[in-house]
Amino acid sequence: MLKDSAKAYDAYERSSLSGKINPSLLNLKHLVYLDLSNNYFDEEIQVPRLLGSMGNLRYLDLSGAGFRGGVPHDLGNLSNLQYLYLGNNYNMHAENLGWLSGLSFLKHLDLSFMYLQRVFDWLSVINALPSLMELKLSSCQLYQFTPVPIANLSSLTTFDLSFNNNPNNLIFGWASGLRNLVFLDLSGNQFKGSLPHELQNLTSLKHLDFSLNHQLNSSIPDWLYRKSHLEFLSLKENNLEGTISGALGNLTALSSLDLSSNKLEGNISRSWGRLCNLNSIFLSDVKLSQEIHEVLDIFSGCVSGVLEYLDLENTNLFGRLTEQLGQFKNLKYLDLNYNSLSGSVPMSIGELSFLRFLDLSNNKLEGVVSEIHFANLTRLLSLGIFGNSLILKELWIHFRFGFGEIPNLTEADRSTSVDLSSNNFSGSLPLVYPNISLLYLSKNALSGSIFQFLYHERNESKTMMFLKLEDNLLSGELPDCWMNWQGLYMLNLDNNKFTGNLPSSIGSLSLLLSLHLRKNNLFGILPTSLKNCTSLMAFDVAENWFVGNIPTWIGQELSYMEILTLRSNKFDGDLPTELCHLTSLHVLDLAYNSLSGTIPSCIKNLSAMVSIDYDEGNSIFYRSTSYFSTTLYLEGAVLVTKGRASEYNNTLNLVRSIDLSGNNFSGVIPNEVTNLKALQSLNLSYNSFSGRIPETIGAMTSLETLDFSANQLTGEIPQVISGLTFLSNLNLSNNNLIGKIPLGTQLQSFDASSFVGNDLCGSPLHKNCTGTVLTPAYDHSGGKNDNEHEVDWFYVSMALGFVVGFWSIIGPLLVNRRWRSVQTSLRIPQLISQDLRIVGRVRAPVATSISSRGDLNSGDHVRSSFCSFTIKGT
Structure with missing residues (x-):
């Protein structure tokens, strides 16, 4: 089926017209019918003005022809025109529609997907077309219009105003005059309240679509x-x-x-x-x-x-x-x-x-x-x-179920999708018919090699798009024959017993959007051929034995990456600055490797972690459409929080997380990290970070989980941390922090274990802060002072000398009345601790806990709200 569709599309492309429209078309002086729809005039800037000179035209169809730019007003000269179709030209626009007023015989008008946001008089212009029977204005971004009391279109039978997001509710009053209306589509417009009572006047209505108005x-x-x-x-x-x-x-x-x-x-x-x-x-x-x-x-x-x-x-x-x-x-x-x-x-x-x-x-x-x-x-x-x-x-197709085996699916030529996951199948993988587009056999007890499965009909290209084999007992090496599976969009082999190197032919899966190889026994370096998978959005090879540096081509070539999980491997070397190019990245998990060096300041370029587009929906899913049905694959990610692995699916698109814990990173935590204002979970524990906690951390208002434990951080805890109102998990233990824990409901609500292993005092610790706590001078270089938590007696004695000298001079003067009046103008500067009130979003925790490897340590719970991404074109 997929092959036939591809052939049909190739044939369509070959037959499509392109280039420019020859002016010799004007020689057809008696032409009344012109259909140039569904071509691709990619070299044409806009609809050619010469068409406005073809005065005998009754029918003009330019829909879906790749035109762009503004609509020439010359089309208003076609006074005999009855049919005008300009829809589905996604790069066309119009500043006004006044030119339509010359088309008094117009019966059918389609401007769908034309950008008309700046057109405010469209309703009054349309109202002046007395012969109009069909009007299609879907997805034109028509937000506003000049009110017209009631429709004057007695002939109008079809009206499509769908997906204009939020047109004025006054449209209902105008529409109530469309007594002969048969077809009305107002879907996807965010209308509010109740179904408009004006529509009850439309006594001829046969088709009413009021779907996807989520505020009704x-x-x-x-x-x-x-x-x-x-x-x-x-x-x-x-x-x-x-x-x-x-x-x-x-x-x-x-x-x-x-x-x-x-x-x-x-x-x-x-x-x-x-x-x-x-x-x-x-x-x-x-x-x-x-x-x-x-x-x-x-x-x-x-x-x-x-x-x-x-x-x-x-x-x-x-x-x-x-x-x-x-x-x-x-x-x-x-x-x-x-x-x-x-x-x-x-x-x-x-x-x-x-x-x-x-x-x-x-x-x-x-x-x-x-x-x-x-x-x-x-x-x-x-x-x-x-x-x-x-x-x-x-x-x-002769397979047995229960505690039995699945014989071959080679007879399944009429089936486009097979989902037998979460059962009790055992035995080896079945052989499959090449045209199955979806095969889900996850969460069974299948065992043995994958070799026969992949090599069956080895000379025939497979059209399978979705393959899920995770959570089985499959073993052996991955064969180097993935070039026969180039239709794959998603491959999930998580939690099996595969071993050996990742074969280079995996890079031939150029359409691949999601690759999951978590929790196997794979080793070696990541093959360079993977850089050919330029559409990859989710890449998870956690809990394997991969070695070497993190490849720079991940950041250079895989620009669509949203989920990158290399956790619990043997990667070493510095964090490549090229990863900063991944501006769509939602989740970065590099925990428990042997990475070293510093966090590059360019981390601020991870723009998807700076802000969240809440209109994108909550779920990340890929869509497979067959002749009859649509199949969705919901993307998932496993995030380690509080020492447990939690799987996120429905809310994944709203999760923003960085986990660099359990490595050998050093140096200061750069201020640029705090530019990631949408970040909800930040785990830098079990490294060798030094210097102070960034004072600008208060800007990270979305933080729910913060773990800086088991480092060498110094200085005081910044007061602004108490203003992080979403913070539900905090761990600053086992550093070299000093001073009083800042006051604030948020910090005092945490367990004392969040602060132990430092020289801190105050609630929730049992150690009271007595006397004056000295605040060390701020180290603008961000560097680490090994002795900064100790008292420097030279500076203390100098300060005492200054106080004694000061009062020996000023004290006697205060006795004098004249100097007393001066005293009232003196003010001793005080450190004012401001209570920052941050108003944010309310999120409900959604996570399913599953067991994790024992070597996972600290981390915190990530929360997000409930959130369809479609396949990006290739």
């Missing part, structure tokens, strides 16, 4: 249930709440319903059984709390004959999955993932011969599933059954 927080209004002509209704991914009304059964024309990902609850009503045209139902994340047999019974009448898509993922369904399922003969998509379904898989599932996507994962199903269940499912593309207690016996 009302219940579904009653007027919506009176839209008897409505055929398509999507309210997905809003914040709607309340109970789903049984009145929805009045929408008898409805063919597609999507209420997924809201805060809705209730039951599917018996009245839904009247929706005899219902082709698609998407209710994922709606809390139905209903028995599955009741739901199937409601739809078992006229609905069962037309239903093709049924998504009930995570809806609190329970009970036994019954033979009723076999009534839904036309089902193509069935998702019952994350429910509490029990009992066995009904035999009638084999009657769903049109099924392409089936997910029964994460339920309480049990019993035997055999080939009989799936023998007729010849169209099945994706199957999910993990997270149950099923025993599969000679299933479909």
